[in-house]
Amino acid sequence: MGNPIGALNKIFDSRIRLGVMSILIVNKSVSFNELKQLLELTDGNLASHLNTLEQAEYLKVQKAFIGKKTNTTYYITELGKQSFKAHLDALEKMIKGI
Structure with missing residues (x-):
């Protein structure tokens, strides 16, 4: 059995970043x-x-103006999708003991 946390992405250690990515991947x-x-x-x-x-x-x-107010919008990139899915797959394997 290999290192169970070796495939986890350190950037997603934060629950906030996990939350952001979870929201962006479905929107x-x-x-x-x-x-x-x-x-x-x-x-x-x-x-x-x-x-x-x-x-x-x-x-x-993407930053834009709506009237006189700035509006900042975020989009997930293809790299972001791939990295987040790989992280979730690694978590699943770890939990299942694969």
Whole structure:
């Protein structure tokens, strides 16, 4: 039997980043405010986790103006989808003892 945690992705150790990716993988896009409300986080806390995911190229950001207000929208990238699914598969194998 190999290392049971070896295939887990360290970026997804955070429950917040797990939550963000779980939301993005089932939605085409989600705004910053929607993520903040769904995950019940402060602006700064959410922003730091989104930055980590963006730096890993797991999500992309689109900023636009709606009237005079900025609207920031997040999309999962193909790399993000693949990496998150691989992480979930590794968790499942670990739980099942495969």
